[in-house]
Amino acid sequence: MASTPQNSLRVAVAGVTGYAGAELARILLDHPRFATNPPIFLGRPESEGGAAISLTSLHPNLSGLPNADDARVIPFDWNELQREGVELMFLATPHEQSREWSQQALAHNIRVVDLSAAWRLDTPAYRAIYKLEDTAATDALQQEAVYGSPELHAAEIKTARLVANPGCYATSVILGLSPVVRANIVDLSAGIIADAKSGVSGAGKAPTPGTHFMYAADNLSAYAIFGHRHTGELYEQLSLQPDQIQFTPHLLPIPRGILSTIYVRFTEPQTIMSLQALFDDFYRDAPLVRVRKSPMTPQIQHVVRTSFCDIGFQLSPDGKRAVIIACLDNLLKGAASQAVENMNLMAGWPQQEGLI
Amino acid sequence: MASTPQNSLRVAVAGVTGYAGAELARILLDHPRFATNPPIFLGRPESEGGAAISLTSLHPNLSGLPNADDARVIPFDWNELQREGVELMFLATPHEQSREWSQQALAHNIRVVDLSAAWRLDTPAYRAIYKLEDTAATDALQQEAVYGSPELHAAEIKTARLVANPGCYATSVILGLSPVVRANIVDLSAGIIADAKSGVSGAGKAPTPGTHFMYAADNLSAYAIFGHRHTGELYEQLSLQPDQIQFTPHLLPIPRGILSTIYVRFTEPQTIMSLQALFDDFYRDAPLVRVRKSPMTPQIQHVVRTSFCDIGFQLSPDGKRAVIIACLDNLLKGAASQAVENMNLMAGWPQQEGLI
Amino acid sequence: MASTPQNSLRVAVAGVTGYAGAELARILLDHPRFATNPPIFLGRPESEGGAAISLTSLHPNLSGLPNADDARVIPFDWNELQREGVELMFLATPHEQSREWSQQALAHNIRVVDLSAAWRLDTPAYRAIYKLEDTAATDALQQEAVYGSPELHAAEIKTARLVANPGCYATSVILGLSPVVRANIVDLSAGIIADAKSGVSGAGKAPTPGTHFMYAADNLSAYAIFGHRHTGELYEQLSLQPDQIQFTPHLLPIPRGILSTIYVRFTEPQTIMSLQALFDDFYRDAPLVRVRKSPMTPQIQHVVRTSFCDIGFQLSPDGKRAVIIACLDNLLKGAASQAVENMNLMAGWPQQEGLI
Amino acid sequence: MASTPQNSLRVAVAGVTGYAGAELARILLDHPRFATNPPIFLGRPESEGGAAISLTSLHPNLSGLPNADDARVIPFDWNELQREGVELMFLATPHEQSREWSQQALAHNIRVVDLSAAWRLDTPAYRAIYKLEDTAATDALQQEAVYGSPELHAAEIKTARLVANPGCYATSVILGLSPVVRANIVDLSAGIIADAKSGVSGAGKAPTPGTHFMYAADNLSAYAIFGHRHTGELYEQLSLQPDQIQFTPHLLPIPRGILSTIYVRFTEPQTIMSLQALFDDFYRDAPLVRVRKSPMTPQIQHVVRTSFCDIGFQLSPDGKRAVIIACLDNLLKGAASQAVENMNLMAGWPQQEGLI
Known part of the structure; x- marks a missing residue:
């Protein structure tokens, strides 16, 4: 040996x-x-x-x-x-x-x-x-x-x-949601929406009609609505029931990168400062999560070919709703x-x- | 003369x-x-x-x-x-x-x-x-x-x-939602989410940092979260209050096309058949709206360089939620x-x- | 019947x-x-x-x-x-x-x-x-x-x-070269070079490793150097011997469109005016060939989803060499x-x- | 200090x-x-x-x-x-x-x-x-x-x-040609053709009509024919006269990467083996040039985001002509x-x- x-x-x-x-x-x-x-x-x-x-x-x-x-x-x-x-x-x-x-x-x-x-x-x-x-x-x-x-x-x-x-989509949604879900500030009865978009490498290397350049290029389509394989990871890791989160993936006309736009309602109004602190604290010791300072939100170009997951958010004027955006390279952090x-x-x- | x-x-x-x-x-x-x-x-x-x-x-x-x-x-x-x-x-x-x-x-x-x-x-x-x-x-x-x-x-x-x-984004969301909103079956208290994605031509012809090829290509980013100009059209044409719909636009790395993914909850469970009939009837005499038969949903390639708005939907197994997708060419139907x-x-x- | x-x-x-x-x-x-x-x-x-x-x-x-x-x-x-x-x-x-x-x-x-x-x-x-x-x-x-x-x-x-x-590549090269070759002004001993670039639809609808989005996107590659099937059409339609023209196709990361950059040397120095007249006259009655006025040369965006072949040229300062560019949509004029x-x-x- | x-x-x-x-x-x-x-x-x-x-x-x-x-x-x-x-x-x-x-x-x-x-x-x-x-x-x-x-x-x-x-285009053409030009086997009277294609980052960060996504995407165009700034570097570094090489750049619809397709005629017929040896020997101690084994030729995906220049060639059946392809990332090796x-x-x- x-x-x-x-x-x-x-x-x-x-x-x-x-x-x-x-x-x-x-x-x-x-x-x-x-x-x-x-x-x-x-x-x-x-x-x-x-x-x-x-x-x-x-x-x-x-x-x-x-x-x-x-x-x-x-x-x-x-x-x-x-x-x-x-x-x-x-x-x-x-x-x-x-x-x-x-x-x-x-x-x-x-x-x-x-x-x-x-x-x-x-x-x-x-x-x-x-x-x-x-x-x-x-x-x-x-x-x-x-x-x-x-x-x-x-x-x-x-x-x-x-x-x-973990799954690539699941990583983006779980990291984007964990701080607010674990803090018990999300109104789960209203339902969380995770609208996710991924580059074509997520579909694998096998040549199929759906990975053909002519299908994917200059296009956008939703798929596996109400039935994507990664949904179970969201339920388990976020301790959610199936009717508390809706996950919809889309195929982006780019080679790599995932951006998940996540919509939450809060049980009580939040402030930008408190929400920022929540995310900052949650990932204080995480070397590969970059929390952006609101109102800056992540974009795919910043994470592609890096090992980072970027997370950012914006809060509605009344403090009751937030849009959280989580972004990563599906082949790397994903x-x-x-x-x-x-x-x-x-x-x-x-x-x-x-x-x- | x-x-x-x-x-x-x-x-x-x-x-x-x-x-x-x-x-x-x-x-x-x-x-x-x-x-x-x-x-x-x-x-x-x-x-x-x-x-x-x-x-x-x-x-x-x-x-x-x-x-x-x-x-x-x-x-x-x-x-x-x-x-x-x-x-x-x-x-x-x-x-x-x-x-x-x-x-x-x-x-x-x-x-x-x-x-x-x-x-x-x-x-x-x-x-x-x-x-x-x-x-x-x-x-x-x-x-x-x-x-x-x-x-x-x-x-x-x-x-x-x-x-x-009408505005390009607004057209897609208004046409996607009108049948269900006018039929009074949407639970407005849960809030409608319209997650929209548009090609770069929507940003106009002026060369700016945001329309530079190097910014837009191989990228995806959200913008004007909680503040896009088209939101007012949604409120007025759909008779909604600002807290009843959340609209988030994203910049797609393609020349043209808009796809809006719209999330609604219903006050009462629906069936696929009843919902399909609702859309079909609403647009029966509309020559430039193509209602797709569920579970088929629109994609950008089908509408680019056409005058059509394509609309499709899928219903959750319990009939309480739907994902409606509306798609058009922002420079044409938009x-x-x-x-x-x-x-x-x-x-x-x-x-x-x-x-x- | x-x-x-x-x-x-x-x-x-x-x-x-x-x-x-x-x-x-x-x-x-x-x-x-x-x-x-x-x-x-x-x-x-x-x-x-x-x-x-x-x-x-x-x-x-x-x-x-x-x-x-x-x-x-x-x-x-x-x-x-x-x-x-x-x-x-x-x-x-x-x-x-x-x-x-x-x-x-x-x-x-x-x-x-x-x-x-x-x-x-x-x-x-x-x-x-x-x-x-x-x-x-x-x-x-x-x-x-x-x-x-x-x-x-x-x-x-x-x-x-x-x-x-005709073949798609062949159409672009034959239409680009016919006016000068038929006018007998090209120095064939120096050899003509046709460096051609085509969108992915030219490779057909079958999903293969070469038509996979991940292969074609953000890439450029030459293929079939010294052996593309369309070469025979060039020889026959332009009455050339195999060593008088070199044709090299490349795979562009776009859905459709061909641009052929063609290099010729002349036996006698030409003027811009005489060369422009040659092209203009040759295609005077051709409703689907657009001869551009030098120094304007064609680009793929101008012909995609049209039935036109666009042709333009530039002449070297000494009048002895020209670059001719021919452009068409491979699925239409091609x-x-x-x-x-x-x-x-x-x-x-x-x-x-x-x-x- | x-x-x-x-x-x-x-x-x-x-x-x-x-x-x-x-x-x-x-x-x-x-x-x-x-x-x-x-x-x-x-x-x-x-x-x-x-x-x-x-x-x-x-x-x-x-x-x-x-x-x-x-x-x-x-x-x-x-x-x-x-x-x-x-x-x-x-x-x-x-x-x-x-x-x-x-x-x-x-x-x-x-x-x-x-x-x-x-x-x-x-x-x-x-x-x-x-x-x-x-x-x-x-x-x-x-x-x-x-x-x-x-x-x-x-x-x-x-x-x-x-x-x-050095300039980005110039690097690709000079590295592709140096072995054969220095070996004095090229027929300079026939003229060398360097047909080069570059991604948009080569045009710089300033937003201009030519760097607008809508201009560059899904497009290909030649520019600066007979007049690109890098041509002087080719003349000096390769000891060529202006009429011995023709350089034509094109704008590719991709963020980065240059591929130069170079056409040479030889004074005497060559063999694949001798030509391969010429390139291999020339770059034997060059850690950032990768010579590919004929008939393999470089492609942009292999070099993007790397510091390498890749070089490959194919020889005509009669040994009298070669197509040399040189490829690099214009922002890195370029x-x-x-x-x-x-x-x-x-x-x-x-x-x-x-x-x-």
């Missing part, structure tokens, strides 16, 4: 062909803890036709970066991972695949950060949309899995064996960089290391 | 340099009623440095079209308009200019379709945002002016001397083509003539 | 699902000759699972337009076409399919405008890239087929039974509207009817 | 409001040599209304990054720069301003990397386009100034007092990151430090 350099960790990444996996590869190759201990990149198992190839043949934009030209994507193989002494694994794989590999990884004493939805939801009814098969073993593991939102669950993440990395935050916490390193 | 061919009308257009004016020119040149009686295009008055130029030097994309290469943009001059026997005038000018010219046009017995906000709002408080000077004469004219939404006010438009063409609808009605022609 | 109204023609369109087919449907529905005699739209044969559907279910953007909501796409069937008395057929189908159906159409006395490359190339070596099977019958038909460039071959098109509609020009000529109607 | 930490350098940046200046600020804040010695950012002199503001108020996207929130943009003042012990200065200023400040900086013993065109051109005729006033002093300084292309002039740059950072390369060399650090 290979030994891990002090202050580093032996990590592997499954699923580097997709967009989130590619970002993960890019971040980890540049991460100071891996300068002399680069991650292992995994493709399909050999039995399924996987063969070793260079990482830069998949992602030519990475060539020339430190360690990148030497990096190989090798066939997935548990024996190889054990020989290499892998301690932590990222799964940037479909949720069915993540279900299977997570369990096997833990059995091999490998901690897991799973970027899929396989372990995000405790409530069977919310999970049903993913059509995952539940057993006693998966139920137990679901209980153990930690929802990987570092701003909300840092303590549990640090010691977790299995971290479920996927790969948040996964690295989770790894950093699990390894005992600063949450933002390698990310800013 | 020139005589107008039978079944035609002598029309003039002021303000053809802007985006809406250019669309207006294009539509009118192609309008069957003007094949042998092309409109007169007006630039700045000679006293302000206006000089006759060819229309296609301003808009090279129009050259080669019927009548276009002969079209001149001449200095604005009331004497010339009288000599030409102009009967109806489009004002695609800033609201201050429209205020002045509208009054002068009526004094010259020329009917007016004004594309600016000069005469849209009856309520002084809502109008204040435009900083227009009110006099007894303008108050009287404001009383007389008809809000040019053909779907709502066709009868008054037909005989109007002065038509105030400006130039709606102005032509108004002219068609004023002339006694079919509303959609020259537009589909 | 149905009878055709006087001054009309009974036409059918095969292949309305693709981008060019959709544009063809839109143009024909709006064409004055078909107001009471709408075209027949054909899908896959019933034997291959084709079933009658509404045209607007395929193209929701067309609904509300005259005749559009009644239009059906019916299964392809020769008997039905004969019963309907079809006289002319558009084939917006892959070249293999066009080969087969063209021959059958002619056997049924139906004239053909084929938008594919099936019949564009006389030279077997240039045709080889399409891997079409040649027989004595197809060789004979190839001899008969007319290359459907109305600016170059109007007389032959008028009486043709089979018209091969496909559907040029096909309608051909139909108009074949029917004895004005070339531009229904197009401007 | 402040003392500079060992292995660091005291640097200042003038002109951080523009696009290149903003990128420069971002790179330097993240550069390992400046972790404890951040650069000084300079705005307009106090006498012209300059006042100290925070860097992140100009560029909110930078907040949260190391040192960024503390960074101030202070009024330009030579006394302050001397007090701070500034040793090297970046000028991301207009060329007239750079002319003046460069001379003053050298007088204060501050070395200069100038991102403008003030000192790029030795030949008065080529420089004339910039309308700079020449004196004996500026002539002498021009002689001394080093053209800051690290791949071509590393030795001179290391000891230079004044480095003229401006800010190349400026940092120059600083690195001047300080004796690795050329690519802080850049990959």
Whole structure:
């Protein structure tokens, strides 16, 4: 077994062909803890036709970066991972695949950060949309899995064996709403509206009619109204009932970025100052959330290709309603960089290391 | 005085340099009623440095079209308009200019379709945002002016001397909401949310930091939260109080198109069938509103470069909430083509003539 | 057999699902000759699972337009076409399919405008890239087929039974170069360079890695260098040898439009005036070519969604070199509207009817 | 006077409001040599209304990054720069301003990397386009100034007092052509064609009709044909006469990135292998040029937001012609990151430090 350099960790990444996996590869190759201990990149198992190839043949934009030209994507193989002494694994794989590999990884004493939805939801009814098969073993593991939102669950993440990395839309809405919802100032009977807009990378790399340039360009459309998969994460993380929040995603004609416009009514009138203090305090120690000073609100250009979630708000003149805007890069804070935050916490390193 | 061919009308257009004016020119040149009686295009008055130029030097994309290469943009001059026997005038000018010219046009017995906000709002408080000077004469004219939404006010438009063409955002929200608001099924105490997104042409032709390609491209931002100029039109046309509707516009990284996502709660649960019937019936005789069959909802690509407003909806499983989506081209149904609808009605022609 | 109204023609369109087919449907529905005699739209044969559907279910953007909501796409069937008395057929189908159906159409006395490359190339070596099977019958038909460039071959098109509609890139380069090449002023030994750029619709509707929004957006790439299929059309129509012209296409991050930048050296120095006269004279009677006055050169925005090809040039100070720029909408002058020009000529109607 | 930490350098940046200046600020804040010695950012002199503001108020996207929130943009003042012990200065200023400040900086013993065109051109005729006033002093300084292309002039740059950072277009064409031109294999009598395409950031931050989103989006246009300012750099750096190369820039509808398609004819037929070896050898020690293996050619997505110039080529079947494609990010390798390369060399650090 290979030994891990002090202050580093032996990590592997499954699923580097997709967009989130590619970002993960890019971040980890540049991460100071891996300068002399680069991650292992995994493709399909050999039995399924996987063969070793260079990482830069998949992602030519990475060539020339430190360690990148030497990096190989090798066939997935548990024996190889054990020989290499892998301690932590990222799964940037479909949720069915993540279900299977997570369990096997833990059995091999490998901690897991799973970027899929396989372990995000405790409530069977919310999970049903993913059509995952539940057993006693998966139920137990679901209980153990930690929802990987570092701003909300840092303590549990640090010691977790299995971290479920949050959904991209869900991250923006949960971070935008948590301060006011936890402060119990929102009038839930009026219903919260989260009108969200995402770039096309959120739809994945598979060429489909909906990701065709001719469909997405110069267009805007709503989809999955009353039925998006990420809604369950909102209910659970914000402790809301389904009729207390309405989430509507839209497909933006841009490569990446999410902007969520969130509408709340308050039970009592608020002041700009008190609301600003609420957000500022909530994220005082969060290195990757930038709270903007009202009336400034976030915009997608400020967060794209960064690991930040930006949050801002404006208050109605009568203090009874607010528009909260939360913005992030769906492939970074909405996927790969948040996964690295989770790894950093699990390894005992600063949450933002390698990310800013 | 020139005589107008039978079944035609002598029309003039002021303000053809802007985006809406250019669309207006294009539509009118192609309008069957003007094949042998092309409109007169007006630039700045000679006293302000206006000089006759060819229309296609301003808009090279129009050259080669019927009548276009002969079209001149001449200095604005009331004497010339009288000599030409102009009967109806489009004002695609800033609201201050429209205020002045509208009054002068009526004094010259020329009917007016004004594309600016000069005469849209009856309520002084809502109008204040435009900083227009009110006099007894303008108050009287404001009383007389008809809000040019053909779907709502066709009868008054037909005989109007002065038509105030609606705002682009306002048109989408008003058409999306009118069926349910007029049917008195919306729970107004919960508040309606209209989350609207518009292409950059809505911001006008002046080069500004906000219309710079580098600002708008690959971006999305909200603006004028709690304070957009079009809000007053929503209040008045939908008979709503300011705390009953929240309107938030966003700048989309596309040239043209508006999509408004509108959230309503109902006082009583609705069925898809009843709601569909409500929309279908409301727009049964509207040639330029396309009601989509739920769960199909509109998208910007379907309306761009058309004169249609598309409307669709989805209902929550419990029937208590709906998401209504209204979509149009801000330069056409949101400006130039709606102005032509108004002219068609004023002339006694079919509303959609020259537009589909 | 149905009878055709006087001054009309009974036409059918095969292949309305693709981008060019959709544009063809839109143009024909709006064409004055078909107001009471709408075209027949054909899908896959019933034997291959084709079933009658509404045209607007395929193209929701067309609904509300005259005749559009009644239009059906019916299964392809020769008997039905004969019963309907079809006289002319558009084939917006892959070249293999066009080969087969063209021959059958002619056997049924139906004239053909084929938008594919099936019949564009006389030279077997240039045709080889399409891997079409040649027989004595197809060789004979190839001899008969007319290359459907109305600016170059109007007389032959008028009486043709089979018209091969030109390629989109080829149209721009051929129209840009014909005046100077036919005038024998180009130094062919130096080689002509045609550096062309096209929007994504040129790549077709099939979702592929290369048409994925994430690949095409914010990108530019050259492809098929030294090997694009349209090169043979350049050689034949411009009477050039392969080493006398270099054609390089690029994929632009826009939906539609082609701009070809063409570099020529002259055997003798030219003047701006003589070159302008050459272009002006060449296209004096061409209603759909707009020659710009040097130094103005075309840009994509001026031609998109029009049927025009715009051409302009600039001359080097020493008069020995020119940059010629030709611009068109690849789905219109590069496909559907040029096909309608051909139909108009074949029917004895004005070339531009229904197009401007 | 402040003392500079060992292995660091005291640097200042003038002109951080523009696009290149903003990128420069971002790179330097993240550069390992400046972790404890951040650069000084300079705005307009106090006498012209300059006042100290925070860097992140100009560029909110930078907040949260190391040192960024503390960074101030202070009024330009030579006394302050001397007090701070500034040793090297970046000028991301207009060329007239750079002319003046460069001379003053050298007088204060501050070395200069100038991102403008003030000192790029030795030949008065080529420089004339910039309308700079020449004196004996500026002539002498021009002689001394080093053209800051690290791949071509590393030795001179290391000891230079004044480095003229190359133009963005020029960098792509010079790097693409240098290997073949220096090898004397190009047939210059046939003329080289460089057909270049750039994103909108190349046009600068000032809002103009040409940078308006509505002009640039969904468009492509050529400009400055036979007259672009960067042409002189091509002539000088490649030792070409004006009639030996034709350079044509185009405005791409994307924020950033340049792709130059370069056409050359050879005096003798080449092989792919020999040409590949020529490029590979030429850039063997260049850490920021990535030579692609033919037939792979660069594309803009691979270089945007990187410091690399990518170069690739394809050869005609007869070996007599090649298409060379060079690609870079105009704000990075075409401006800010190349400026940092120059600083690195001047300080004796690795050329690519802080850049990959």
